[in-house]
Amino acid sequence: MKNLFCKVSLVVFVFILSLAGYAGGAELDDVRRELERQQRLIEELKRKVEELEKIERLKAIRTKEEEEMGPQFGRNLGAFGDISFLTDSRERQNPTFSIGSLGLYTSASYRERLNFLFEMIVYAHNNRSGVNLERLWVGYTFSDAFIIRAGRFHTALGRWNKSYHHARHLFPTVDRPFFLKFESIGGVMPVHIVGMELAGSKELSYGKLKYWIEVGNGPGFRKDRHKSIFAGGDYKLAPNNMFDTNHSKQVAMRIYLEPSSIEGLGVGVSGTNFKVGTSNRSITVNEGIYGIDLKYVIKGVEVMGEFFLFTNGTAQANAWYLQLSRPVERFTPYARVEVLDGEDGDPYLSNLSGGKDRTQYIMGLRYAIDLLHSSLKFQYRYDSMDGEKIYNVFETQWAFHF
Amino acid sequence: MRYLLLILMLLLQPAMAGGEDFIIIVNKHGPLVNADVSTVRDIYLGEKRFARNTKLMPVHMVEGSLKESFLKRVVGMSPKEYKLHWVKKVFQEGITPPPSMASVADIIALVSKDRGAIAYIPAGYSKYLVDVVVIGP
Numbered sequence: 001m002k003n004l005f006c007k008v009s010l011v012v013f014v015f016i017l018s019l020a021g022y023a024g025g026a027e028l029d030d031v032r033r034e035l036e037r038q039q040r041l042i043e044e045l046k047r048k049v050e051e052l053e054k055i056e057r058l059k060a061i062r063t064k065e066e067e068e069m070g071p072q073f074g075r076n077l078g079a080f081g082d083i084s085f086l087t088d089s090r091e092r093q094n095p096t097f098s099i100g101s102l103g104l105y106t107s108a109s110y111r112e113r114l115n116f117l118f119e120m121i122v123y124a125h126n127n128r129s130g131v132n133l134e135r136l137w138v139g140y141t142f143s144d145a146f147i148i149r150a151g152r153f154h155t156a157l158g159r160w161n162k163s164y165h166h167a168r169h170l171f172p173t174v175d176r177p178f179f180l181k182f183e184s185i186g187g188v189m190p191v192h193i194v195g196m197e198l199a200g201s202k203e204l205s206y207g208k209l210k211y212w213i214e215v216g217n218g219p220g221f222r223k224d225r226h227k228s229i230f231a232g233g234d235y236k237l238a239p240n241n242m243f244d245t246n247h248s249k250q251v252a253m254r255i256y257l258e259p260s261s262i263e264g265l266g267v268g269v270s271g272t273n274f275k276v277g278t279s280n281r282s283i284t285v286n287e288g289i290y291g292i293d294l295k296y297v298i299k300g301v302e303v304m305g306e307f308f309l310f311t312n313g314t315a316q317a318n319a320w321y322l323q324l325s326r327p328v329e330r331f332t333p334y335a336r337v338e339v340l341d342g343e344d345g346d347p348y349l350s351n352l353s354g355g356k357d358r359t360q361y362i363m364g365l366r367y368a369i370d371l372l373h374s375s376l377k378f379q380y381r382y383d384s385m386d387g388e389k390i391y392n393v394f395e396t397q398w399a400f401h402f
Numbered sequence: 403m404r405y406l407l408l409i410l411m412l413l414l415q416p417a418m419a420g421g422e423d424f425i426i427i428v429n430k431h432g433p434l435v436n437a438d439v440s441t442v443r444d445i446y447l448g449e450k451r452f453a454r455n456t457k458l459m460p461v462h463m464v465e466g467s468l469k470e471s472f473l474k475r476v477v478g479m480s481p482k483e484y485k486l487h488w489v490k491k492v493f494q495e496g497i498t499p500p501p502s503m504a505s506v507a508d509i510i511a512l513v514s515k516d517r518g519a520i521a522y523i524p525a526g527y528s529k530y531l532v533d534v535v536v537i538g539p
Contacts (some may be wrong), residue, residue, distance in 0.1 A: 076492070078489075078492075078493070105493060107492055107496035107497070107498075108496075109496070109497065109498055112451075112457045112498075113457070115495075115496045115497060116496060117495075117496030119493075137496075139496070141451065141452070143452045143455070144449075144450055144451055144452050162494070163490075163494065165493060165494070167493060170489075170490060170493075201449065203444075203450075208449075371482045371483070371485075371486050372482065372485055372486055372489060401489065
């Protein structure tokens with residue numbers, strides 16, 4: 001009886017096992033089928049992804065071709081402007097609000113080597129307004145060390161003139177140092193040049209070297225209708241955009257080094273030589289301007305300075321500024337001294353409306369409403385000019401960039 | 403299978419991009435294989451635009467913590483300072499700032515095709531790179 005029970009139990013056990021095996025086999029078949037289905041799905045997805053990629057590639061090619069055929073100019077038009085309020089000053093005779101010039105700029109490139117830049121100024125005076133072409137050049141980059149440009153540039157004289165251009169929002173202060181002002185408003189340096197420029201940079205074992213070499217039309221002397229403001233000579237410098245008024249060409253050059261051994265330091269030397277005169281050649285001067293510029297950031301304090309020596313064989317003069325600033329979050333307190341000191345009878349400076357000896361002490365505070373787009377400046381300026389009234393000027397400026 | 407994994411990684415991309423760990427990648431056959439951090443910095447600042455006659459093409463990830471981390475650790479600037487640097491650069495030299503791309507797959511594809519391309523991507527993607535070399539940080 002016991003044996004029979006054992007045999008029946010064994011048969012039942014084997015039967016159950018075989019049933020379970022059958023069920024397991026069926027499940028494996030299901031899994032296999034599911035895997036095959038997923039494999040087909042993956043293949044299908046892969047095919048669709050490849051098709052989509054092909055369409056995207058075609059779209060990209062079409063878009064690039066369309067872009068190349070269309071105009072590039074004005075695609076990235078930017079604007080710099082400012083509005084100021086200032087008390088009695090040499091430039092403005094009453095406490096006054098003043099609209100600064102509006103600088104519009106755009107740039108474009110083709111296949112990364114061909115570049116173009118355009119900057120114009122829309123300006124307004126009480127009785128007139130107008131448009132000035134400020135910078136216009138086309139350039140080709142052979143390498144980092146060799147870029148060639150042709151057009152109208154800011155002359156490679158010192159640091160300020162190649163850095164800030166017409167963008168007062170980028171200025172640490174309300175305005176340029178007075179002797180670096182633009183030619184039409186009393187500046188005494190040829191800050192624009194029309195011609196060719198070679199530029200480049202090279203990483204050397206002792207630091208980074210940059211250079212600019214320019215050849216172009218020198219400026220001319222033109223009657224200054226605003227000479228009464230500065231009480232100097234009768235003329236202003238005027239860049240010769242379309243044709244030179246004499247046979248000689250202006251040459252300018254700047255070399256700038258950031259030594260790797262002193263972090264935060266940049267030192268530049270620059271110089272220019274040009275023949276300047278009136279169109280009827282009643283006045284002609286061979287002028288040389290040679291300068292050294294320095295920028296040093298140490299413990300958060302930015303020290304910036306430039307010194308220029310003017311020489312023409314008859315007389316010498318010097319112009320310099322030294323500026324200190326210390327950004328703390330959005331606030332930047334600053335101070336600057338700027339000086340023009342010449343000799344009597346200098347055939348260059350004595351003919352320029354802004355050529356009189358002058359000293360300014362400036363201190364102020366810049367507040368960045370937004371680092372990229374807007375800043376407020378509050379400034380005190382002590383302005384002393386040889387033989388003229390001294391001005392204590394309080395200025396406020398709201399500068400912007402969009 | 404590698405594509406499948408890449409697709410899965412891309413689906414997880416927003417979560418991964420939130421991290422700050424990144425790797426810098428360049429084309430395996432390009433001139434930047436031995437570039438150091440200082441060179442990478444110069445490239446992203448527009449100071450170095452060519453290497454062995456190859457036009458360099460730095461690419462950013464779209465705005466986010468990964469870009470912020472890269473700018474801070476490699477370029478040494480905050481995103482705002484970096485933008486201001488490029489406002490000045492465009493205004494002074496008329497050159498174009500590096501573009502940004504949203505898709506890691508697109509960035510990897512670009513770097514694997516363009517000899518002058520350089521980019522940074524989340525560190526988790528290092529296993530899925532083809533024709534691309536990791537040079538940093």
